[in-house]
Each structure stands twice: as structure tokens, then as C-alpha cells.
Amino acid sequence: MSLPATFEITLDFLSDWHIGTGHGRLGTIDAEVRRDADDLPFVPAKTLVGVWRDACETVAETFDRTAHGDAWQAWITWLFGSQAAHRDDPTARAGLPPVPAALRLTPARAPAWLRAAVRSRPAPAQAETRNRISALAQAAVVLRPGVTIDDETGTATDRLLRVEERAIRGSRLHSQVSVALPSSVGSLAPDTPPVSPEALPAPAELLLRAGARLVEAVGGKRNRGSGRVVVVLPGARVDTTAVHPTVTDPRLVEMLFAGVPKPPPPPPAPSGVAEVHSYDRLYPHRRRTVRVVLRVVTPVVAAEEVVGNVILSRDVIPGTALLRTILSRAAPTSARTEPRHGRIGLGDISVGDAVPAVAGRRDPTSVTPARPVPTVWRRSDKGRGKTVYNMLTVDAERDDRAKSMSGWIASNGAGWRHVEPVMTVSTHAVVDDEARRPTVASGGVYTYLGIAPDTLLCTDVVLPVGVLLRLDRGERLRFGRSRKDDFGLVEVVSVADAPPAPTPPDLGTGVLRVWCVSDVLLRDERLAPDPSPQALARALSAALTPASFAVDAAETVSAATRREGFGVAWGRPRSSQVAMRAGSVVTLAVTGSVDPDRLAELERDGVGERTAEGYGRIRFNPPELAAERPSVNFSDGPPVPGSGASDGRATGPADLADGPTEPVHPLEINAWRRAIRRASAEMKPGDLIRGIDRLAGNRAQLGSLRAQLERLTLPGGQDMVRHWIEGTRAVPARNEAWSTHVLNDLVLLLLDDPDRIWRCLKLAGDQPDLVLHPGREDAVRQRLHTEALTTALTDALRHLIQATPSERRDAAPGVQLQHGKERR
Structure with a gap:
């Protein structure tokens, strides 16, 4: 199956992996894993592009070495772009402009159904307020401790213990790949066969498939076992039945069946030709x-x-x-x-x-665009208060220590929202x-x-x-x-x-207040940049002839800004643009009559230069400049993405129609393991097996019970454990040391009552925060039953063996232990 121009790749991780943020959490973690908005680890597209390009370059070098040329390297440059900073880049050596990459990727993330399921799970009650993420999201990582080995002594160096997060093995992530193909045959290089808009050229597909097969690891410490991964392209599959999972790609086998391929034709030429558009108006109508x-x-x-x-x-x-x-x-x-x-x-x-x-709020599809805060607005308490003053109409109280506002405002009917x-x-x-x-x-x-x-x-x-x-x-x-x-x-x-524009402003007072809602580019008589109110007055006078305008400096607050840019087609920086900054307010005295319809057209079309690019957007006499004390709603909490907009996230239970094919997901396994360890550490031995506290300090009997835990993992292990319990009953001294009710509880816990361990750990019944969907608890409990028994009993035995003499007397009054033997 040939690759289309847009396809999806899958990353299957065979070991835990680490792609970090570059920092940790003080006192807990030295290296954090990067997480997405759903608190799940992901692979950045830059990381994936880097390892994929490195593997494809290895393939291209091998092919070119056989053919004694560089035809395959040209396809690498076409796919991944040139590297102008690299000393071996052929484009830079030839003095050519940089070549943009045709290949585009999205970050590799967990599938949508899994992100929705994790997002809808509640956070555990014991989670910190500043880190309220669900138990499933917490289970996406494991902790790996490490030390620094001293070169001279060969032992661990003091005070250099390191703990880092790693994402769990078994993670399956997906990335969307698209290749920008030339839009027409005319953009192809000479002697290049036509490129189908539906399929990739064969040389590009061969490089991508062969390079994907060579990618073995990503992320930190990938040279030391971390980050083992297989990259699966459409048509390929992973064979998990072998000891070491391998990828089978029939399409790659087909393309390499005849051996090393011949040198390919040149790749399509990059579409660097810019379309020319006239500066005139070609459509004179409305x-x-x-x-x-x-x-x-x-x-x-x-x-x-x-x-x-x-x-x-x-x-x-x-x-x-x-x-x-x-x-x-x-x-x-x-x-x-x-x-x-x-x-x-x-x-x-x-x-x-x-x-x-x-x-x-009622209709998420209808939005209100925000506007820059007018420069005449002042906010109390040095810009942190709740009161806003309009300096055009009222003076701020001295005690309020009002300062200029920053940010954006949006109308909410009764006032404005910051x-x-x-x-x-x-x-x-x-x-x-x-x-x-x-x-x-x-x-x-x-x-x-x-x-x-x-x-x-x-x-x-x-x-x-x-x-x-x-x-x-x-x-x-x-x-x-x-x-x-x-x-x-x-x-x-x-x-x-867009909604209809507001009615034209009333100019009966002879005053026109102009609010710049975007940067405005203006020039003086010598064509030099002039971001001044006087330049705006001249531009409006020219546009609204025969009316003329003069600046009222007492009620004008403006500022200048500079915009930098880069011309991709030229490969050079653009000239700086000096403009009147968005938010500036200019008050003008009007002489003569002004056509209201012409004012509405200027609000729509803009004033000054480069209005086609969004410069020059203005508003005349807006309500923002009329209110004495604008009613502004400030959010007390941290800013929220989307400003309250619906982002399509699910709030209810996740739909697993496209969910996992396996009955238990690795994320659920790790979440339950964390819950088992936490509950086991908090549980007392007597809560697990009633009366077992009487054996505190009896290393011989407790060690014998510990040996039975290993048998539970073997075929026929339950019969061997039952035989050990019956043998213990048959020996009077052992039976007296254990007592009948303790042995009966052991039989129920280890053999006859599978749900007893879950009731003791308080993990019986529904556990909505530990599964991706209701009803999956029984499958997880069946999978981890023996592991839960081993963890809980091991913690209980450790606590009993390490019990202090006072704990032993409190646990079994009237019973003393001397040299491991009972004495009454």
C-alpha cells in the first residue's frame, strides 16, 4: 500500500521512556516528563522529526555510497528541509536559499478516546490542591532512582541521589504526518515524473519507511535502554509473539526486493514563487x-x-x-x-x-473578539485593583494609585470583561x-x-x-x-x-475620539514613518475631505511600537515597521461636515498603509471612551485557555467505541499498582489477617509464610500453599503458635475468598478513578490478584518482623519471645 500525502504513524514503546521539561520539582523529582494538556506524556514533533531524519539520512548515505552520488540526499533535503547552520548542508555550500521542509508532523499523543477517559476521571482526594490530576494521569509515569558512581572508589557518591520520572512502557502514541506535494506538474524539476496528489513519490516513501525501521529509541538515555520504541507506518504491523517485538512492513520488502534501488530522479522543486496581486480594487461593488x-x-x-x-x-x-x-x-x-x-x-x-x-455562554459558536485596552483607562491599586477610571471623563482618586491597564477587553453586554x-x-x-x-x-x-x-x-x-x-x-x-x-x-x-456594524457616531459636539484597535502605519510629508496623532489627523482629513481635523493634545494618549518581520520567500529579515500602537486614543476637533457612511467605511477598511494585513483598524467614538468608570469583570483565578470557550472536551464518561482491544490497559494496570502499594503501606497487619500480630518477631514462622508467596505464582501453587497450611495444623507447636483462627483467615485470604484481599485494601466494588470506563474493575482485579496478595502480605510480614519489643508485648500480652521461641 503506497503512502498517501497525509497518514498516521504509531509509536509503540517497549520500555519506559523520558522526554523531559528540563526541570524538576523541589524536594521530590529531579527530572519531570513533558505532559500535554490532559496530563499525559507525549513525544514532541521536534524529537520525532530529529530521530526520523537521522535514520533516513543513514539510509540515504548507504544508497548514495552504493551509487556514488548524492541523489538520495536531495530527497532528504526535500522531505526534512535544509540545515543552513550545518557545515555539511549542500544547500548552504552551494549558496542557495534555504529549502523548506515538505514533511510536517503533529506531536505524538495518546489516542483521543484515552485522553477523554483520563480527563473525565476524578482526581484522588489526597492529591495536592496545586496538582489535582487524576489517578490515571499520575499512573502514566513511574519513578526511577539513580546515583552517581565515584570513579575512584567505585561506590555511590554521597548526596547525589537522583529521582526522575519516566513514562510507562506499553504506551501507544499517534502522530499525524502530512507531506506538502507540488500543486501542479509545472512546479516539478526537469525530468521528474508527475506526482500524484494522492500518493507520495516512491523515493520519499522508501526513505520514510526504511528510516522508520531504523528508529529504535527516542528521548533521554536512549543509549542505555530507555525509550525503546517501534515506529509503525500504514501497512506495517508489530509482531509481539517473538521474544523481541519486531516490525513487519510488506511494502518496504516489496520496494527493496530487487536490492539497492537505482538513483532516483530529482525531487520536486519547492514552490517558492510568490503570487503577484494588484494593489487596485478589482471588485468595485459592495x-x-x-x-x-x-x-x-x-x-x-x-x-x-x-x-x-x-x-x-x-x-x-x-x-x-x-x-x-x-x-x-x-x-x-x-x-x-x-x-x-x-x-x-x-x-x-x-x-x-x-x-x-x-x-x-449560551451559544459557544458565537464569539466576541477582544480589543486592546484603551490607553486612557487606568486601573486602581497600581494596576491590580477592581476599579477602572476613564481619564477622558473623570480623574482617578489619589488614594487609588491608578496605573495604566494592559491586556484585552471584550464586551459582555453590561460592561466589559478583562x-x-x-x-x-x-x-x-x-x-x-x-x-x-x-x-x-x-x-x-x-x-x-x-x-x-x-x-x-x-x-x-x-x-x-x-x-x-x-x-x-x-x-x-x-x-x-x-x-x-x-x-x-x-x-x-x-x-x-460578522454582525452588523454599530450606527455611525454622533458628531454634534464637534469632537471625534479615535480608538486604534490595531497598529496603524502612517507617514509624514517626507514619507518617513510617523506614528504621531498629527499624522493620524492628516490621514483622516485626506480621507474625509472636506472635513478637517486637529489634535486635542490634552485628551490624547498614544504610543509607538515597532514590528519586526522575516520574508520567507526572500530568506531575509523585513524592514522594521514603526506604527502607532494598538490601544492608542486620539481626540480630534472636527471642522466641517463628516459623512457618517464614510466613517463606517473607514472603521471597516482601516486607515493608513498595509490595511490588507490588518493594520489601521480604528473605532470612532466607541462606548469604551464614553463611560466614566467602566464596569470591568476581572477574573480572580488564573487565565483559562479559550476564555471560557467550549474546546470540545468531554465532561462525562468516555466512549470506548474506539478504545483498547485488550481487556486491561497498561495505564489501568499501573494505576491499580499504585493504589495497591499505597493502601498496603497504610494497612496494619491485623487488618489483613486477624490475630497475626501474635507472631510479631517470630522470624521462623513468618519467613515460612513469606516462602509461600512465591509458590502462588507457580502452576499448581495454590495446592502447595494449601498443603503447607494443613501441615502447619498437623504440628501441635506450629498450630499453637499460629492459632486456628489465624490459619483459617490465611485459607480465606490466599485460597478460598478471592475478593477478601480487595476488601482489605478497600479496592472492592466500583473504582471510577482507577479505570477508563465503568465495568472494567473485575478484569483488572483478576489480572493483579496474586500481585496484590504478594504486596500486602510482604508489607505485613516486614512490619511484624521489624516490630519493636513494646509492639510485640502490646500485640500479644502474656506471650514473650526469647531467641525466636515462645515462653509463657
């Missing part, structure tokens, strides 16, 4: 506003600034990043209205920034190919700050009435930095016409 709602799936890094090894992100996706996708999806609704072969002019379109949005988009931090490392670990020479560690998953974003797109935006609900797009792997994946929630 325009409409379409509201597109997006949900962040993986963190989005809209790079704003680089500080050392930290890449900071904006809390919005700029319209500059959205424009190319929107242009490619804009198409005329009728061929008769199609000018210039369906092209759309940049004067016809305006793509706003994708700003944070708040979902409606919105703080959640940002997430992701730390990664560049692994040296030779050392197989991060080094200073390879680039070391770097950190991305991005918009957190499940955040709702909203952008308003202005289009001609005769143009349709071809975006479907559920479609997935990629924006921002590092979007080929862990970042930049968003999902379309809805595409609908």
Missing part, C-alpha cells in the same frame, strides 16, 4: 465582513522578539501571517464576475489580526548528530513562548460581495514559527458573516 473563528491546537509562535535563547511571541496572529492563506482561499462565486482569472486585488481585501475571543490570553512555554534542545545529545556547538537549549492550545482567536476579513472565502469548519491550518512540527496548528471553528 463589500462584506466575514468573521473567522480559530482554535489553537498546538502552541502558536507569532514571533515578536528574541531575547538570548528565548523567542517571545505576540498574543495575536498578525494579519500579515494570515493574508497569504486568505488570498489562496478567496474565489469568486460566479464565473461571470471573475476579473483577471479570479485574482483579487489587495485593495479589495483586509485581513485583521487574529485576536483573542470570548465564546458566548481577557488575558494564556501563553505556554516550551523548551527544546538541539541534539548534536555525533554526540547524540545537546551541546554548546549544536546550539544548546532554546525556549519558545507561544499562544496556548484551546485558545480561541477571531479575525474579521473584509471581502467583496462577489467573492467567497473557501474555509470549511474543522479545517486545519498552520501559522507562525516552527509550524512544521510542534507549533502553529489551528483549527477553523466557524466562518460566518
